[in-house]
Amino acid sequence: MLTDDEISLLVNKKFREGVRKWMQAEGEKREKNYLHVSSFEYKCVRKVWYELKYADRVPDVEDTALLRMWIGTKLHETPITDNHEFRVEADIHGMHIGGRIDEIFEIDGHKYIIDKKFVKIIPSQPNDHYMTQVMYYAVLYYLMTGEFVDGVGIHYFVPVMTYDASVVTEKTYVRQLTQEDILSFKEFVEDQVLQLKTSLEKDTLPPPTRTWYCQYCPFSASCVNDSVDYVEGDKK
């Protein structure tokens, strides 16, 4: 007969297996007919290139990250505005790019693209890569609808149960945009996509964009190896 501890371990194991199975099913439902905006959030074209070339090499998500993803996905499901999970997509240099905007708020006659992020601690300023993601959305929204939004932002939320009122569990950072801001970012997006497209067509490795993210990048080992004799434009 099993002990209480053994049963407890088995329940945990089955729980994680259930979540993993659910995440896999969710992954299969994900739109596969376009490049996802989230691939570009670290502004590294080489990473997107690896994702396309070596999709099968992406390691399995470890258990704790899996549970975080599960909680985040479930919390995202609740619609906050009428424009919940608003799908945007556009062709840029012949490549199809898209994503889903979490929410579009209409306030005082102005539109704001807001992405929801669930974190352990509210940051003192919005993360650059999240802001990049919402700027991509603003560009795609413009390309798709011909309309400029008035701002983008991140709504941070700490999904913890606490009765301590001093703990900050929610904060929204908004950046108001001019049409010029969006058009200027559009040029950046077009440059990135063109770099990617050219590298894919010529089968050459795009240049790396080294940032703090590299230590978490699933392709860091390949990237370091490939960089040893990387010369811009060389075939790898």
Ligand code: SF4
């Ligand atoms: S390790 Fe850094 S530079 Fe290399 S692909 Fe990943 S994000 Fe880009």
